[in-house]
Amino acid sequence: MTLAAFIERSKREKEGWRYTDLEALLASKKTVIPAKAGIPLGSAAENSSARLLFKNGVFQPKLSTFGSVPSCILMGDLASGYSLTLGEKTCLVSQPIELVFETDQESSEEIPLKFSIDIGDNGRLTLLENYRPTPIPVTVDMDVTLRPRAKLVHGKIAAGGPHLALHKVRAQTGCYYSNFSLLRGSAPARHELDVALEGEESQTSLNGIMLLRGHDHADITARVAHKAPRCTSRQNYRSVLDDASRGVFQGKIAVSPGAQKTDSYQLSRALLLSDKAEMDAKPELEIYADDVKCSHGSSIGDLDENAMFYLRSRGLNEKEAxxxxxxxxxxxxxxALQPNEWREIFRREIEAWHDL
Amino acid sequence: MLEIHNLHASIAGKEILKGIDLTVPAGQVHAIMGPNGSGKSTLSYVLSGREGYTVTEGSIEWNGEELLGMSPEQRAAAGVFLAMQYPVEIPGVSNMTFLKASLNAVRKARGESELDAMQMLKLLRAKAKAIGLSEDMLKRAVNVGFSGGEKKRNEILQMAVLEPTLCILDETDSGLDIDALKIIADGVNAMRSPKRTMLIITHYQRLLDYIAPDAVHVLAYGKIRKSGGPELAKELEQKGYIEFSGEAA
Structure with missing residues (x-):
């Protein structure tokens, strides 16, 4: 989906975009793209993971490391889209695949990425998308198919710059899909997840962090459709907003008729560090089955005064506290983040945000 | 030496402290006793610099330095420490991280070098052991899921680590069973020193059986109504605060 297509879609689906006026946000060049890139290229290859590098959206096999992953794992090109297919019972858990997206020129107007991921029966994949800061708008159109009992552990870092992504996941019977995403200083960012639990006893766990300041605007829209009985879904998001930034969380749980014994939970918490910051949270539950467990929670607040005084009385200044x-x-x-090695990667990204 | 002169303080326009005069010489332990609502906690917060209290009159001098006007962190650097009546839970921040950040901030402000990770670990382990807190408690989030006694012990641990010179203990005995009380008292007594001044704020005389004060003051209706030796605490235990129930002149 190109930038124009995203804008077109945002105009068509007004309700789903009511807090994010894409066209206006893209036109206002208010946001500063962070100069610091967080992890410098090549430093994350400390583990055995495969690191596939994309420059301006073009896959660079020669600059990539594959570890023990076959180099044919990724097919296609920027124009027709990339595909990543995992056969039956193929397991790539101990060799997580990291997709790193870098830009090195200001000339291209946008980078429209398209991915198709297909994991066969009982396949296992751990995949991290790592978008380095860039002033060039990046659009991501990702389709994920999980065949029976397939498992995808999916992470994403959008480290800054216009980023529009739609991840569509279709899970068949007994699948597991998890997503952990970090949106850091984005201008604007829309991280959209559309997870359909189509087979019985599938599970999904959607998590994320938004770190915003300046005039950043980031939007996380997560929809889980329970279409079959006995599926479980969890959504857990936290946002930190400083200055005049704005965050949006739209979380939807839709339970189809017949999707009995659905177990679903959603939580969004936001911390406002400035009077000018704004958070919009819209939890939505649409339930057409009568034997389900669905709940949600949302909180937006500022720093706890008691905790601030406690820390300051122990010697920390206001900023440190x-x-x-x-x-x-x-x-x-x-x-709670898995795999363990991602914890360090995400932690570094968060520290880099603090230091900016 | 702590010298409080004619201290008036109000919260949201309501005057709570109505002219407190109190002098605590260096090395001494003084107890402030009083009925509920007498202004005991307000006094502890005003001494430690909490926002939300307006000091309308008076002064608080600590070793000749005026504390009023200093931020809580400046007071901490000057040696002030408040052991809270209700220690705050901080989810997601380990006790270890909290203690490290705190000690290094105070050391930095005092012009001392920061401790490295190994020195810090060694120090924290030793201090925690002395107050009967397991190493596991250092790894857990600050006060989260701690029992009442553990929270209070954690306060004393912070005090032992930061080595303040003015220790204010606000109702440290509340909610403690007798065993926990003894552990706390041992921790406090171990820190008594000619260089350290302590103010023990309490409703009951019980804690003073274990931490013997040099002097006892009765705070009621925002003023010190009576001062005396340790025997005053025993007297209050028998007679209660009825004598101070009227807003006397």
Missing amino acids: QAVLVEGFISEMLD
């Missing part, structure tokens, strides 16, 4: 509380707020999310 705030940093400790923000870190605590986020690190509760990281504690």
Whole structure:
């Protein structure tokens, strides 16, 4: 989906975009793209993972490391889209695949990426998308098919710059899909997840962190459709907003008729560090089955005064106390992050945001 | 030496402290006792610099330095420490991280070098052990899921680590069973020193059986109504605060 297609879609689907006026946001060049890129290229290859590099959207096999992953794992090109197919019972868990997206020129107007991921029966994949900061708009159109009992552990870092992504996931019977996404200083960013649990006893766990300041605008829209009985879904998002930034969380749980014994939970928490920051949270539950467990929670607040005084009375200045509380707020999310090696990668991205 | 002169403080326009005069010489332990609502906690917060309290009159001098006007962190650097009545839970921040950040901030402000990770670990382990807190408690989030006694012990641990010179203990005995009380008292007594001044704020005389004060003051209706030796605490235990129930002149 190109930038124009995203804008077109945002105009068509007004309700789903009511807090994110894409056209206006793209036109206002208010956001500064962070100069610091976080992880410098090549430094994350400490583990055995495969690291596939994309420059301006073009896959660079020669600059990539594959570890023990076959080099034919990724097919296609920028124009026709990339595909990543995992056969039956193929397991790539111990060799997580990291897709790194870099840009090196200001000339291209946009980078429209298209991915098709297909994981066969009982296949296992751990995949991280890592978008380095760029002023060039990046659009991501990703389709994921999980065949029976397939498992995808999916992570994403959008480190800054216009980023529009739609991840569509279709899970068949007994699948597991998890997503952990970090949106850092984006201008604007829309991270959209559309997860359809089509087969019985599938599970999904959607998690994320938004770190915003300046005039950043980021939008996380997560929809889970329970279409079959006995599926489980969890959504857990935390946002930190400073200055005049704006965050949006739209979380939807839709339970189809017949999707009995659905177990679903959604939580969004936001911490506002400035009077000018704004968070819009829209939880939505649409339930057409009568034997289900669905709940949601949402909180938007500022720093706890008691905690601030506690820390300051122990010698930390206001800024240090705030940093400790923000870190605590986020690190509760990281504690649950799997695989373990991602924790360090995400932690570094968060630290880099603090230091900017 | 702590010298409080004619201290008036109000919260949201309501005057709570109505002219407190109190002098605590260096090395001494003084107890402030009083009925509920007498202004005990307000006094502890005003001493430690909490926002939300307006000091309308008076002064608080600590070793000749005026504390009013200093931020809580400046007071901490000057040696002030408040052991809270209700220690705050901080999810996501480990006790270890909290203690490290705190000690290094205070050391930095005092012009001392920061401790490295190994020195810090060694120090925290030793101090935690002395107050009967397991290493596991250092790894857990600050006060989260701690029992009442553990929270109070954690306060004393912070005090032992930061080595303040003015220790204010606000109702440290509340909610403690007798065993926990003894552990806390041992921790506090171990820190008594000619260089350290302590103010123990309490409703009951019980804690003073274990931490013997040099002097006892009765705070009621925002003023020190009576001062005396340790025997005053025993007297209050028998007679209660009825004598101070009227807003006397």
